[in-house]
Amino acid sequence: MGPLSPALSLALGLLAAAASPAGADECPSPAWIPFGSHCYAFLQEALKKMESIDDARDICKGNASGADIISINNEEENAFILETFKNNWQGPDYVSLGMYFDSDNNTFQWYDKSQVKFTNWIEEEANQELLNTCVSMQTKSGIWKKMSCEDLPLTGILCKKASAYEKEYLPDHTTLTSTLVITFTVVVTIAAALLWFLYKRNISRSSRALCTMHPSTAQVPYSDETVLVDAEENEYIA
Ligand SMILES: *[C@@H]1O[C@H](CO)[C@@H](O)[C@H](O)[C@H]1NC(C)=O
Ligand SMILES: *[C@@H]1O[C@H](CO)[C@@H](O)[C@H](O)[C@H]1NC(C)=O
Numbered sequence: 001m002g003p004l005s006p007a008l009s010l011a012l013g014l015l016a017a018a019a020s021p022a023g024a025d026e027c028p029s030p031a032w033i034p035f036g037s038h039c040y041a042f043l044q045e046a047l048k049k050m051e052s053i054d055d056a057r058d059i060c061k062g063n064a065s066g067a068d069i070i071s072i073n074n075e076e077e078n079a080f081i082l083e084t085f086k087n088n089w090q091g092p093d094y095v096s097l098g099m100y101f102d103s104d105n106n107t108f109q110w111y112d113k114s115q116v117k118f119t120n121w122i123e124e125e126a127n128q129e130l131l132n133t134c135v136s137m138q139t140k141s142g143i144w145k146k147m148s149c150e151d152l153p154l155t156g157i158l159c160k161k162a163s164a165y166e167k168e169y170l171p172d173h174t175t176l177t178s179t180l181v182i183t184f185t186v187v188v189t190i191a192a193a194l195l196w197f198l199y200k201r202n203i204s205r206s207s208r209a210l211c212t213m214h215p216s217t218a219q220v221p222y223s224d225e226t227v228l229v230d231a232e233e234n235e236y237i238a
Pocket of ligand 2: 107
């Protein structure tokens with residue numbers, strides 16, 4: 001089963017890589033803290049004055065390529081941010097999240113284009129005016145609060161980026177899925193080819209066993225020797 005093992009170990013390697021968490025060495029600098037397949041940094045730009053969420057995004061992007069203002073995609077990530085504010089980042093009471101209200105389809109969206117699969121809203125009255133609404137997180141509770149984009153806290157900015165490994169080899173789940181599909185197809189193709197080869201070999205073996213013709217008496221219609229002799233004869237005649 002020699003030819004199968006490289007494909008199999010590739011598939012296993014990809015699965016292991018997908019499951020393994022990001023290490024510190026996969027983050028851009030010590031300012032970034034790894035969690036899951038991403039790195040997080042709370043950048044406090046004393047000199048640069050941030051005036052809008054666009055400035056904040058530029059600061060994330062400027063610190064590390066592929067970074068953007070934070071998105072929070074599940075409860076574990078929310079808990080990690082909460083913990084890290086307690087233990088590592090001396091931050092303000094509120095921090096901006098990279099979420100905006102999209103008035104085209106009346107939904108909240110993440111700036112980094114990840115799907116909104118998790119929210120942690122504080123209980124509020126409905127029927128709020130949502131136009132020009134931004135979102136912040138209370139750093140002591142992890143609860144999210146809608147607020148006017150003008151009031152957004154911009155003394156520090158929370159950035160997130162895919163870890164180096166994730167970025168290089170597994171940009172997103174679509175790529176992981178197609179990699180697995182391709183690997184599976186390759187494995188199946190190689191297995192089929194191998195089976196076909198073994199099948200054919202068995203057929204030719206058994207037919208050779210049945211065949212009574214001796215290989216030595218088989219006629220070679222036009223060997224190299226004949227060509228050489230022909231050529232010599234032609235030269236002699238000329
Ligand atoms: C990113 O931010 C950290 C912390 O503020 C800083 O030490 C580092 O120099 C910055 N890197 C770049 C490339 O801006
Ligand atoms: C809402 O619109 C934005 C672009 O305007 C699009 O990216 C997003 O997928 C839409 N969301 C839904 C749920 O339709």
